Amino acid sequence: MKRLAELGAEVSASLEEARTRGDAMSRVRAKIVAREVPHLRATRHRRRAYPNLRLGAAAALALAAAIALTAFFAWPHKPLEAQGVEAESPPSLSFIVGEGSHELPGATGAFIAAPEAAETRVQFSDGSTLRLAPDARLRVAEVARNGARVLVESGTVHVSVVHRDDTRWSVAAGPFEVQVTGTQFDVVYDPASSSLAVRMTEGSVVVHGCGLLGAEGRRLTTGEQLEVSCKDKTSSASAPDTSPDDTATPDGEQTRSKASTPSTVRPAEPSPSAQPTVRTSKSERIDTSRSVVDLARKGSHAEAMTAAEANGFDTTCAALSGPELLLLGDAARYAGRFDRATEALEIARRRFAGSDAAATAAFELGRIAMDVRRELTVAGDHFETYLRERPTGSLAREALGRAIEARSRAGDSARAERLAVRYLAAYPDGPHAKLARKLSSADPDPRTP
Structure with a gap:
């Protein structure tokens, strides 16, 4: 006034x-x-x-x-949010795959594969990094302004997440999920045995999955390790040895007089499930198939498989679309049910021949044949099927690279070389370029003096 x-x-x-x-x-x-x-x-x-x-x-x-x-x-003014006006949201994280001259912009949902003899780095815009050990594979499924969701397909990945007040990261591997706020750790996932190992370097995480770690999951802190197997229904954890029996050497290194003893984690008692009801109505069967899809989308892979088989696996597959069959195949793989995964993918190829879903199913069949069953020739056939059907598809680079691996390891050097020449022409800086140059006498590495 x-x-x-x-x-x-x-x-x-x-x-x-x-x-x-x-x-x-x-x-x-x-x-x-x-x-x-x-x-x-x-x-x-x-x-x-x-x-x-x-x-x-x-x-x-x-x-x-x-x-x-x-x-x-x-006059006192309300903030924009209180007036119903939304402030501009901060951008989501971006990431780069590779290092130096091999750096490429990352794409959400794309497969990232480390070659057989070298690591691959994934660098995020917030300073967080993923380092794939040789032959490891993963996907960055989602990104947000304060974190990302990473799906580890197989192998060992070193995770280093920069901590902030609202950091929200998760690392999923099959039926397991590791919740992260800011830490460093190694995660090792074997899809064939559906087993996970987590080794903490610093910070803390919470691990969920398989019904073996309790409703709230298992919390791990600096120095702790956890090994879980869905297939064997076992779980064990070990803590760092802090006993006074450690003695220092003249170099200042610590030697232990006794090894730390793993403490076995007692599996949580599975909750009793209701007996499946026999379905006779077509609409009821379709409703059950929808619930299977919902469970798979939520990441409840084992529950999705239980529901699919209770409804009749063939019946469930008959009610699903091509993309939904791929989703069911993923749920089966993550639950360690590779027989059911193969069945769902083969149905997708028969029912939806010529579609994007059918081509992707061929790629996924190749991954199962190569990573789980070690059927290299069969795997190469599936990868090349994808390339014939979708030569410029979103998985073309990965399919071509894996086809080179499969043919080379199967001893088909002539075919591997032809694929390598094709790879170098299309992806000279791709993750399989080093292997392709090694196999291709027609295209030596121009960066080599």
Whole structure:
């Protein structure tokens, strides 16, 4: 109110000054008019009042504007969010795959594979990193402004997440999930045995999965290790040895007189499941198939398989679309049911031949044949099937690289070389480029002196 009073005083002074100037001008005009002919005096008299009116109107407008501005800035304002106006959201994280001249922009959902003899780094814009050990494979499934969700397909991955107040990261591997806020650890996943190992370097994580770690999961801190196997229904953890029996060597290194003893974690008792009900209605069978899809999307892989088999696996597959069959195949793989995964993928190829889903099913069949069953020739056939059906598809680079691996390891060097030449022509800096150059005599590495 004090500021408003000051503005009012300033406006009053301006008005008085304007009025004084107006009176002076009026007196001057009166003298001029007195010398003019009489018939012009009336006209000049009417015009004489106009300048004062204009000055008064301008002053009134200035006063109104001053009052409005004072009220606007003095009145308490709500933040934009409270007014229903959303502030611009911070951008999601981005990431780069590879290092140096081999760096490539990362794509959400794309497969990232480390070659057989070298590591591969994934660098995120927040400073977090993933380092894939040789032959490890993963996907960055989702990214947000404060974290990401990573799916480890197989192998060993070193995870280093930069901690912030709202950091939200998760690393999934088959039926397992590791919740991360800011830490460093190694995760090792073997899809054939559906087993997971987590080795902590620093920080803490919470591991869930398989119903073996309790409803709230198992918390691990610096130095602890955890090994879990869904197939064997076993779980064991070991803590760092902090006993006083450690002695220092002259080099300052620690030697232990006894090894730390793993403490066995007792598996949680499985909750009793209701007996499956026999379905006779077609609409009921479709509803059950929908629930299978919902469970798979939520990551409840074992539950999805239980529901699919209770409903009849063939019946469930018959009610699903091509993309849903791929989802069911993923759930079966993550649950360690590779027989069911193969069945779902083969149904997708038969029912939806020529579609994107059928081509992706061929790629997934190749992965099962190569990573789980070690059937290299069969794997190569599946990968090349994908390439024939989708030569420029989203999985083409990975399919071509894995086809080279499969043919080379199966001893089919001539075919591996032809694929290697093709790979170098399309992806000279791809993750399999080093292997391709090794196999291809027609395209030596130009960076080698």
